[in-house]
Amino acid sequence: MDWLSQQPLIQKLPQIISEVENKDVKPAYMSHAGISPQWTIDEALEQASNAQVHLSSSNRQKWLSKMYGESPNDWREAKTDTDKFRFTINTLTRMRYCFLDGTLEFNEKDSPDEMSPELKNILTPWFKLSKVLNNSTWIFGHWASLMGNCSSANAYALDTGCVWGNHLTMLRWHDKKIFTEYSHT
Numbered sequence: 546m547d548w549l550s551q552q553p554l555i556q557k558l559p560q561i562i563s564e565v566e567n568k569d570v571k572p573a574y575m576s577h578a579g580i581s582p583q584w585t586i587d588e589a590l591e592q593a594s595n596a597q598v599h600l601s602s603s604n605r606q607k608w609l610s611k612m613y614g615e616s617p618n619d620w621r622e623a624k625t626d627t628d629k630f631r632f633t634i635n636t637l638t639r640m641r642y643c644f645l646d647g648t649l650e651f652n653e654k655d656s657p658d659e660m661s662p663e664l665k666n667i668l669t670p671w672f673k674l675s676k677v678l679n680n681s682t683w684i685f686g687h688w689a690s691l692m693g694n695c696s697s698a699n700a701y702a703l704d705t706g707c708v709w710g711n712h713l714t715m716l717r718w719h720d721k722k723i724f725t726e727y728s729h730t
Contacts, residue, residue: 550597550600550601550605551597551601552597553593553594553597554576554577554593554596554597554633554634554637554638555574555575555576555580555589555590555593555637556574556575556576557572557573557574557590558572558573558574558575558682558684558718559718560572560573571680571681571682571699572586572680572681572682573681573682573683573684573718574586574589574681574682574683574684575683575684575685576593576637576638576683576684576685577637577638577685577686577687578636578637578638578639578640578641578671578685578686578687578688579636579637579640579641579671579672579675579683579685579687579700580636580637580671580675580677580683581620581632581636581640581643581647581649581671581675582643582647582671582674582675582676582677583619583620583621583647583648584620584636584677585677586677586680586681589636589677592629592632592633593633593637595629595630595633596630596633596634596637599630608630611627611630611631612630612631612634613631614631615635615649615651616628616631617631617632618632618635618648618649618650618651619646619647619648619649620632620647632649635649635651636649638687639651639687640671640687641653641654641670641671641687641688642668642669642670642671643668643669643670643671643674644667644668645667645668645669645674647674650668653668654688654690655690656688656690656691656692656694657669657670657696659690670695670696672695672696672697672700673696673697675697678697678699678700679699681699682699682700682701683699683700683701684700684701684703684716685700685701685702685703685704686702686703686704687704688702688704689704689705689706689708689709689711690706691704692705692706692711693705693714693723701716701721703715703716705725707726707728710728711727711728712725712726712727712728713725713726713727713728
């Protein structure tokens with residue numbers, strides 16, 4: 546727990562310029578679940594840093610007890626330190642879908658292809674709403690039902706359900722090559 550509490554909630558990855566493409570490389574980031582469509586990259590990095598300070602502090606137990614809950618699910622309603630902390634934790638560790646206005650939704654876990662038509666009218670994957678992906682790359686997990694299929698060219702979904710008997714997916718960053726290792730369960 547001590548080691549985990551010292552880890553960043555968003556990791557900025559080193560920029561690697563491809564010798565073949567030799568073009569501008571977008572900055573790349575990694576988090577467990579994604580980035581809120583309501584945030585800029587600077588807001589996300591600031592909030593992730595603030596949350597990590599709380600988690601690594603001597604008051605860790607107090608902050609851990611405050612992180613559970615689904616409110617607020619709208620960044621504009623996060624007024625207190627506790628609200629901002631909870632929204633940040635929920636965004637970076639639990640988010641999959643958002644409502645069309647960018648607010649977080651926590652119940653739907655299916656892939657977009659498996660979702661009911663009613664839900665398709667009100668929910669969309671966070672990566673389809675995030676403007677951050679216009680100028681950066683994001684690597685995330687947490688959403689095994691996607692099985693690595695992400696409709697955004699600048700997002701890599703790496704959770705492919707190894708724990709559920711599927712396979713482990715790995716990304717070699719310097720050339721963006723995907724590898725899989727099948728579960729032996």
